[in-house]
Amino acid sequence: MNENEKKVPSVVIRRLPRYYRYLGELMKQGTTRISSNALSQKMNVTASQIRQDFNYFGGFGQQGYGYNVEILYKEIGDILGLNDGDTMIILGAGNLGRALANHDTFEKRGFRLVGIFDNDRRIIGSSINGIKVMSIDELEHFIAENRVDIAILTLPKAAVQSAAERLAAAGVKGLMNFSYTELKLPNDIAVSNVHLSDPLMFLSYEIKRKGN
């Protein structure tokens, strides 16, 4: 990592997964080269925004001639750290935890599920997508014995802060939090809060705006 990368605004980083997905689609379709204008039309972002975003990382290729799709895909993947073999665990084996354990896009993006934890004795010991559900009491022991980079939290709201503190203390580096709670944690742990009702609220606005 060089010094320049440190200054990339978070909104730009948040757009990188979207570029990455689009480029993956283009590769599948056999597209080898694309201009920022063509990419812009497909992604509904201005071409100048794309060039500005890419400039944070050195630009990725010549204007006019366009971008090499495969190289750009690989470079963005590297910037995102998708080739680092990040491992993850899921806390909470309810419907959402199960759905995420079976979500094959995570693996496609390079994330490997290594453990699932719950405190319900009726679930502990059962298997989800080939992974045995463990008691949440075993959390620290498991993390001490296995590399765990990311924890996905699908716990009840009341349980999530203390679980997050345990994960941070045990050395987990990133949390994906589905529990609609702002976590208070040391700065060295990265948190991404997922709010599934946000897209619904956006749709509600759009429906109203379109006057349906």
Add this chain to the structure above:
Amino acid sequence: MNENEKKVPSVVIRRLPRYYRYLGELMKQGTTRISSNALSQKMNVTASQIRQDFNYFGGFGQQGYGYNVEILYKEIGDILGLNDGDTMIILGAGNLGRALANHDTFEKRGFRLVGIFDNDRRIIGSSINGIKVMSIDELEHFIAENRVDIAILTLPKAAVQSAAERLAAAGVKGLMNFSYTELKLPNDIAVSNVHLSDPLMFLSYEIKRKGN
């Protein structure tokens, strides 16, 4: 709706649910008034960004004196159309469909689940969160008989485009699509694609940046 609202950029609209959630939290904590500076610190957005966003809707109150939390919460809710009683159905009663059917935040935000559809005979007729799973063959008939504003799609990738076309033709106004497919649809239907791996990719970047 006035003419000004039509020009609000989509990125601003995408931020409204976040303001709405924060204001809800503040209300719960008993905060009655907040300055854009204080809101800015809590939300990790610049105060000028907040003022700029709110100016699209007339500003919502005096600078210096701060915003009335309850009124602002209600106004943003109205802009988002959360008090319109939007109804929704879920297509796909797998783990993710089940999780979303049981996701009580949707109801808290004013969205009412009225139907669940699947094509698996073993599931059709069973109940999820008090709602009977119907055959996908009954889709058009159900929509003709019931108000359906939004459909949540948790279908296999191969099934989602044709289902979306049927929903659009039947008059559904918004789609929340979990299927990692860009849908090609008439412009009068609003679509929000949800990519659950995007927050993971963001975490991967953050972990790498922090040099853990």
